[in-house]
Amino acid sequence: MPKTMHAAVVTAFGKPLELQECAVHLPGPGQILVKTEACGVCHTDLHAAKGDWPLKPTPPFIPGHEAIGIVVALGAGVTIVKEGDRVGVPWLYSACGHCEYCLSAWETVCAEAKFGGYTQNGGFAEYVLADPNYVAHIPKELNPAEAAPLICAGITTYKGIKETEARPGEWIAISGCGGLGHLAIQYAKVMGLHVCAVDIDDGKLAHATRLGADMVINARAQNPGEVLKKAIGGGAHGVLITAPSLPAFKQGIEMTRKRGTCALVGLPPGEFPTPLFDIVANCITIRGSFVGTRIDMAECLQFAAEGKVKADIELQPLASINTIFERLEHGDVPSRVVLDFTDTKSDKIADEARAAKPAVPVHA
Ligand code: NAD
Ligand code: ZN
Ligand code: ZN
Numbered sequence: 001m002p003k004t005m006h007a008a009v010v011t012a013f014g015k016p017l018e019l020q021e022c023a024v025h026l027p028g029p030g031q032i033l034v035k036t037e038a039c040g041v042c043h044t045d046l047h048a049a050k051g052d053w054p055l056k057p058t059p060p061f062i063p064g065h066e067a068i069g070i071v072v073a074l075g076a077g078v079t080i081v082k083e084g085d086r087v088g089v090p091w092l093y094s095a096c097g098h099c100e101y102c103l104s105a106w107e108t109v110c111a112e113a114k115f116g117g118y119t120q121n122g123g124f125a126e127y128v129l130a131d132p133n134y135v136a137h138i139p140k141e142l143n144p145a146e147a148a149p150l151i152c153a154g155i156t157t158y159k160g161i162k163e164t165e166a167r168p169g170e171w172i173a174i175s176g177c178g179g180l181g182h183l184a185i186q187y188a189k190v191m192g193l194h195v196c197a198v199d200i201d202d203g204k205l206a207h208a209t210r211l212g213a214d215m216v217i218n219a220r221a222q223n224p225g226e227v228l229k230k231a232i233g234g235g236a237h238g239v240l241i242t243a244p245s246l247p248a249f250k251q252g253i254e255m256t257r258k259r260g261t262c263a264l265v266g267l268p269p270g271e272f273p274t275p276l277f278d279i280v281a282n283c284i285t286i287r288g289s290f291v292g293t294r295i296d297m298a299e300c301l302q303f304a305a306e307g308k309v310k311a312d313i314e315l316q317p318l319a320s321i322n323t324i325f326e327r328l329e330h331g332d333v334p335s336r337v338v339l340d341f342t343d344t345k346s347d348k349i350a351d352e353a354r355a356a357k358p359a360v361p362v363h364a
Helices: 043-050 144-151 153-164 179-190 202-210 224-232 247-255 276-281 294-305 318-329 344-355
Strands: 004-009 018-023 032-040 067-074 086-089 092-094 127-130 171-175 194-199 215-218 236-241 256-264 285-288 313-316 336-340
Touching: 004 318, 018 318, 032 086, 032 144, 043 318, 067 127, 067 144, 086 127, 086 144, 144 153, 144 179, 144 294, 144 313, 144 336, 153 171, 153 179, 153 236, 153 256, 153 294, 171 179, 171 224, 171 247, 179 194, 179 202, 179 294, 194 202, 194 224, 194 247, 202 215, 215 224, 224 247, 236 247, 247 256, 247 276, 318 336
Parallel strands: 171 194, 171 236, 194 215, 236 256, 256 285, 313 336
Antiparallel strands: 004 018, 032 067, 032 127, 032 336, 067 086
16 A cells, blocks of 8 residues: 555635645544545535535545545455445445434434545545445446546435425426536436426536436526426426525525425525515425435436436546636536546646645645
């Protein structure tokens, strides 16, 4: 095992990430060490690096919660995975396993939950420590880069669609057609729903149509609630808001059918106004939805293993992380960027960056 690794580190909120040489920590009891093959870049990583949310990570930390890799070392007592297994290290890094939420398969809201790339160092690194009880088990049909977006963007939208309680033959509106949204459209189609895709970018909407959306609305040019209600006679039975933008939330409620459910998934910092009369008089449910549980993970990966859902990915080296963040911030990533750790070119660039800076320790 090498003693050090390349990693992209948040050293202070709002600052560019630093490419550093960090220590590779051997797994302690109950832990495993994973050699990263690929890691998706989620908009959440950007929120993390900016310190956008009330619960903040502590710099220095390594973001990344869509890491896929091979188990290369086992800590004492680990039996559930073995060396050589391909696993994913997700946002739900670990939970207590015995609270009322863990016992009822709601481990995502466990008060002791730890978050990958947030409270724990994540996958923007050549090696990552993980809790074997919470890793994703990657089906053999999937390669690491195409599996990466599924373990956050995939599971989150698959679960979020279920949380809308929309049934086959009904309509779902999906607001935001980026990393999360492009997978949401595919899961919704496989689940037998009619899909209205909403974004502010015509390129994303053209892609949404290619992925099977039955109708699209550009929220910058038209009022999504009005257009949808006119087109289908009432709003959508389910609405899934993935857009990291506050105006999308008000529009989401306006797109919801009477007795329908609007599931909130996007996490821009802030609050949005809730039109009480409309929500009460139309018996609308507003529901938060946070990633998914381990059983949701297995289910969402299985759809992809069967070829029914496929992430659209752009491979990039770790060294381009700051350019990727800038593009993500400006809506310039078509679907999902995945960091490719099998790209030796990226090692060379990172080596050069490393040579220019002294090694700085990062907490485990
Ligand atoms: P992304 O940047 O890849 O995609 C966002 C999309 O929203 C883009 O296509 C953009 O054009 C579109 N958009 C922006 N403003 C819009 C508006 N007003 N109306 C409609 N569309 C709009 O981001 P992503 O990786 O898909 O993440 C999206 C959000 O979901 C982030 O806030 C992220 O933190 C959050 N997230 C939440 C969970 C969860 O568990 N709830 C999990 C993962 C990500
Ligand atoms: Zn994510
Ligand atoms: Zn718990």
